[in-house]
Amino acid sequence: MDQRTDGLHHVTAISGDAQETVDFYTAVLGLRLVKRTVNFDDPSTYHLYFGDETGAPGTILTFFPFRGASRGRVGKGQASATAFAVPPDSVEYWVERLTDLGVDADEPVERFGETVLALRDGDGQPVELVATDSPVEPWTGGPVPPAHAVRGFHGATLSSARPATTGSVLAELGFERVGRESDRTRYRAAGDRAAVVDVLDDEDATPGRQGAGTVHHVAFRAPDDDAQFAARDRLLEAGLRVTGQKDRQYFRSVYFREPGGVLFEVATDGPGFAIDEDADALGTALTLPPWLEEDREFLEARLPDLAVGNPAEAD
Secondary structure, eight states: OOOOOOSEEEEEEEESOHHHHHIIIIIISOOEEEEEEEETTEEEEEEEEEESSSOOTTSEEEEEEOTTOOBOBOOBTEEEEEEEEEOTTOHHHHHHHHHHTTOEEOOOEEETTEEEEEEEOTTOOEEEEEEOOOOOOOOOSSSSOTTTOOOSEEEEEEEOSSHHHHHHHHHHTTOEEEEEETTEEEEEOSSSSSOEEEEEOOTTOOBOBOSBTEEEEEEEEESSHHHHHHHHHHHHHTTOOOOOOEEOSSSEEEEEEOTTSOEEEEEESOSOGGGSSOGGGTTSSBOOOGGGGGGHHHHHHHSOOOOOOOOOOOO
16 A cells, blocks of 8 residues: 555644643634643643644644743744645735734735735744635634634645755655745645645754744644555655654554654544544543543643633624
8 A cells, every 4th residue: 555645634832831822722813622631751741732623634733831841943953834724815804813912923925826924822833824725614613703714724834954855755755846936845745735845945044942832743644554554664665763653542643753853743544533522522621541541630630720711702
C-alpha cells in the first residue's frame, strides 16, 4: 500500500496560561474546545484541542499550556505560522473583530492570490486567517457568525534550516511543489482541506527557541494504520529516524524530525474524539486514557480549573 497524506491532521503548540489559551481560541477565534485531556508524556499539564464541531482531522490546533513558561522565539527549525481558512468575503469582518477585541494583528496582504490576515495570540503565537473556499462546515456554537466562522486549517508555514531537503520530505508524504513567491515555496497535498504547506528560505532567520508562543510539532494525516505504516516505511527508506507507533487515544502517531529541524508526526484519522464523550459534550470535562484513569484524583487536584464562558451572541 502506497497511500499519501491528504494534508494536515493537527498542529500542536506551546502556550502559557491554560485559561487564557481557552479564552483566545474559543471567544476570539470562535473554535470549539473539543477535548481537555493531559499531555500523555507529562500528565502534570493539560493537552487542549480546538477545532470544528467534532475535531475532524484538518481542523485541530492543540496546546500544551505550561504555567509560567518562558516566551519562546519563532524561527528556523519550527513551524512559523498556522493558517486557518475563512470565507473569501470575511476579511473585513475579521479585521474589525480583531481590532475591537484588541488583538495584535497586521494589515491584510495578498499571497498566492489569496488575502492573508496575520495575527498573534496572547503568547505571541503566529496565526493566519486565509480568505479561501473550504468544504469544512464551521462550528456554529461560538461567538462568530457562521457566515464568517473559521473553516478548519488552510495550512502551515515552516521556517526550515534546509528548505530544499524539507521539500523532499514533504514529497515523501505526498505533497507537490506548486509555486514560489519571494522566499516562500508552496507545497500542496491531494486533499480538499488543510492541504497547504509553505516552506521559507531565509538564510538570515534566527534559530527558533521552544517556549510559549511556538509550535511544538506539525502532524499529517494517515487514513488508517496501514497507510501510516506505509508512510513510516517510506520515511525509513529515505534515511529518516521514525519512532514506533504511539497510542494517543484519539489517534495513533509516529514522529520524526525532518532535516530542516521541524518535528513532524503522522497521525491516523481515527478513532476520533467521541470515543469517550458524547459529541454534544466534547471538551466539557477532563478525559483521561485508561492507563491514567487511576490517577484522576491526583491529576485533577493539580490541574487548574478551566471555564469556557457563554459565548457572545453572534453578530
